[in-house]
Amino acid sequence: MSPSADANAIRVTFLGTSSGLPTRQRNVSGIAVQFPQRSEWWLFDCGEGTQHQLLRLDELRPSQLRRIFITHMHGDHIYGLPGLLASCGLGSTPERIDVYGPPGLEEYLKMVLRYSETRIPYPLRIHTVETGLILEEAEYSVFCAPLDHRVPAFGYRVVEQDRPGSFDVNKAQADGIPFGPLYGQLKAGQSITWQGRIFHGRDYVGDPIPGRKFSYCTDTIFCRNAVDLSRAADLVIHEATYAEADRDLACRAKHSTAAMAAQVAAEAKAQTLILTHFSPRYTPSAPITPEHLLAEAQAIFPNTHLAHDRLTYAIPRRMPAAPAPLAEDVGPSR
Secondary structure, three states: OOOOOOOOOEEEEEEEOEOOOOOOOOOEOEEEEEOOOOOOEEEEOOOOOHHHHHHOOOOOOHHHEEEEEOOOOOHHHHOOHHHHHHHHOOOOOOOOEEEEEOOOHHHHHHHHHHHOOOOOOOOEEEEEOOOEEEEEOOOEEEEEEEOOOOOOOEEEEEEEOOEOOOEOHHHHHHOOOOOOHHHHHHHOOOEEEEOOEEEEHHHOEOOOEOOOEEEEEOOOOOOHHHHHHOOOOOEEEEEOOEOHHHHHHHHHHOOOEHHHHHHHHHHHOOOEEEEEOEOOOOOOOOOOOHHHHHHHHHOOOOOEEEOOOOOEEEEOOOOOOOOOOOHHHOOOOO
């Protein structure tokens, strides 16, 4: 697993990894996402007890919660939402919160808040999602698509924009270009004229730094949209409610086995898969354990890991691919 100390990493923290109901070891669904150089964080799903999990994590302050994305209307994904929104209105409040989710979410929240006589003192906006782009910022975009579950459910894909490559200051100085606005123009990829010579930005800026991508797919049986959401993702977070021995149960309930989750990651050509949303029937002392689910997934997609509550996984910043060495630079094989 990636270390979580990298200041440039996107940090994904699992707040609940059980399906259906909480256990002594696992709360129900929720993950928090922190972005580099941002004080805000986002939440994906909010099962009952989510705010109790947040109390155990000092770096996730309710006042800095900015966006919430809900996959579907089953209780283990939404029962914690009204309470969290209410608690955010006490003490240090957020600047605003935007909530994204399926049809019915807005009606549900308004009803609970109305009957509990809860006043939200900060701007709160609820967005009903549709397939495609649902959020576009300067640095990040979010897409969603329907999954295959018993009720309308959506998976999410978060895409970081590519970043410009580094500017070669030493080369610019060696070419006699004075420090100042001309550097900014070159870094932006423009061409400049200085002392009768033309300089092209492409000669002074390295390859772009590719943006990171991650997907969050739960609840669903194997489906093509999950694969599409996970294309070339640095991280796929996918439910693995059942083992292959219980595949019939998975098909009836429209949940995934660990092998189905691994198939999604493999077909999407993703980098890393983390399994979550485990049936409470799989315990360390049961005939089938979570480690069995891990083995089933790793047989298909080796770079698979098991989530556990309060696990933080860091998605490091990608670096441009190194150029292939020239034939004469290739040393003897070892």
